[in-house]
Amino acid sequence: MQIIKSIQNRIYEIRGERVMLDFDLASLYEVETKALNQAVKRNIKRFPDDFMFQLTSAEFEEIRLHIDASNQGTSSQIVMTGLPNLKSQIVTSSWGGTRKMPYAFTEQGVAMLSGVLKSDKAINMNIAIMRAFVDVRKILLKQSNLNEQLTEIKERIGEHDVQLNELYDAMENLIDDKIAQLKWNDRQRIGFKIKE
Template sequence: MQLQVIQNKIYEIRGQKVMLDFDLAGLYNVETKAFNQAVKRNIGSFPAEFMFQLTRTEWRGMRSQFVTSYTEYADNQQDALPENIGSSQKKRRRDLLPYAFTEHGVTMLASVLKSPTARKMNIAIVKAFIAMRKLVIQYAEVLKAVDDLRERIDGHDAQLNQIYDALENMLDKKAVEENRQREWDERERIGFKK
């Protein structure tokens, strides 16, 4: 699976990069319900910094991030989920809030989901998190380089202004001296004339 497909399923919630339970279940090719049951059977492996459940407000905000719109089913009180998740996860009860897994939580899933498919997918997901972290670091380095250039340019601007001021002063002095010399040369001479 391409890293980009996985990276598109990584969201930022509470200042952390996370993946949602239904996306992970889709990637692992299991139903969300079975996925969450496996996690709950091993809940001791998932402290709060590895996994947390979204609040209703966070879930509403997340739903607005999905490109596809949600269709509400008034008769069975379910929300449709985006098309990019597994077919077994197309509908989710409105009262069930998804779980979010941090990078460490995703790594811990390897000890819970032990199928060969899950292991391969887990490696791909961890690589996606690592690639995203590298991009963030590179972005920070580029911003620092731009700031350094800006400081240099600002410093050069100040130095160039000082040089321009000095040249103007020199030109003004030269003009004053030339004016004095011209006045001296054009003065009316007194004394002996030849």
């Protein structure tokens, strides 16, 4: 279960997709990032754009800030998840610009990796990763269901508010009528008074 949690911490949402980055996958499969990417390039037909894409520098910077913020002050978290030094993941050219951004693999892309990386470790890790994706999906479905329930409750409360307002108005009208009737009965009579 600990490995599933560790994997879930490495699933990010980029471009509306839940993805894992190449260096995280390489770390989990216990291979070098370069070796993983070379295996993918040798089998590039298996990885269309909706299975794998390269991050832009802005996307990678956002991920890096997110990772830095979540790991700030918790060195045990860094050891547990085994995050690599993110700065070393970008190859810097002599003119100072970045040449290579990490690749992001969607759930289908990660599944396709099982056909490319055939070691026992890779197969077992791929099974764990698929389970982590399924768990994340379940969590999101539960959250979506809760949001729907909250929306339904808000609508009901709104309907009840309207009904309560109508009830309050009717009660005020009855009270106003009763007060007017009492005033009418208690009014000072004019005219002749007959003694009985």
